Amino acid sequence: MKMLLLLVMMKACAAKTQDLSGKMFTFPLESNRAYVKFNTSRTDFDAVTVCHRSFTDLKRDHILFSIATPSHANDFLIFWDNTNKEMEVFIRNKKAEFGGRDYKLNTWHSVCTTWDTSTGLVQLWFDGQPSIRKFTSSGSNINGPVIIIVGQEQDSHGGGFDIKQSFVGMMSDVHMWDYVLSPCEMQNYLDELNFTPGNVLNWRALNYQIFDKVLLENKKMVCY
Numbered sequence: 001m002k003m004l005l006l007l008v009m010m011k012a013c014a015a016k017t018q019d020l021s022g023k024m025f026t027f028p029l030e031s032n033r034a035y036v037k038f039n040t041s042r043t044d045f046d047a048v049t050v051c052h053r054s055f056t057d058l059k060r061d062h063i064l065f066s067i068a069t070p071s072h073a074n075d076f077l078i079f080w081d082n083t084n085k086e087m088e089v090f091i092r093n094k095k096a097e098f099g100g101r102d103y104k105l106n107t108w109h110s111v112c113t114t115w116d117t118s119t120g121l122v123q124l125w126f127d128g129q130p131s132i133r134k135f136t137s138s139g140s141n142i143n144g145p146v147i148i149i150v151g152q153e154q155d156s157h158g159g160g161f162d163i164k165q166s167f168v169g170m171m172s173d174v175h176m177w178d179y180v181l182s183p184c185e186m187q188n189y190l191d192e193l194n195f196t197p198g199n200v201l202n203w204r205a206l207n208y209q210i211f212d213k214v215l216l217e218n219k220k221m222v223c224y
Contacts, residue, residue, distance in 0.1 A: 056169030
């Protein structure tokens with residue numbers, strides 16, 4: 001009975017709110033079970049900005065950030081397409097492709113992604129460099145009970161994981177806002193200066209739940 005209880009605890013830890021400053025999530029192996037779920041009471045978004053930092057050596061397609069609702073598995077999705085060497089952003093299941101990104105392996109990268117429903121425009125800020133603005137979906141909010149995940153790509157609301165799209169590596173400093181962040185605020189995020197933390201997801205007060213083999217560790221930086 002004690003062993004069964006231990007296995008259940010290892011599979012999914014209880015949701016908690018914690019200041020993760022100086023921390024990172026480590027996804028140490030390829031899996032279709034390991035992920036982190038971010039919790040929010042918000043259910044309606046007419047604009048979104050998501051910023052995160054990630055580090056990987058994957059030479060295949062992989063997920064970076066996934067929001068699903070019952071009506072759209074890819075309501076807000078950030079994905080690396082390794083075949084075409086491009087970042088892909090899906091809004092309401094509609095895709096925008098951003099090529100020309102110097103997505104080096106074994107390097108920390110900062111990615112900020114913006115969208116608003118009034119224009120339908122998506123923009124990607126990769127290591128502080130803005131992309132062109134591309135149209136995806138307008139006139140309809142991201143609406144409904146959202147499930148927000150890093151580590152796995154949702155092909156259904158909270159499930160449908162594919163091991164060959166999973167993330168292996170480290171992820172840190174995840175923030176989400178319900179508006180389009182200004183370029184100056186994005187630069188402050190990039191430089192780790194004082195910026196307004198996310199009002200939907202805030203790394204400094206993050207409500208999250210770990211599933212399966214994901215570790216919370218001190219962020220590893222290069223020592224010169």
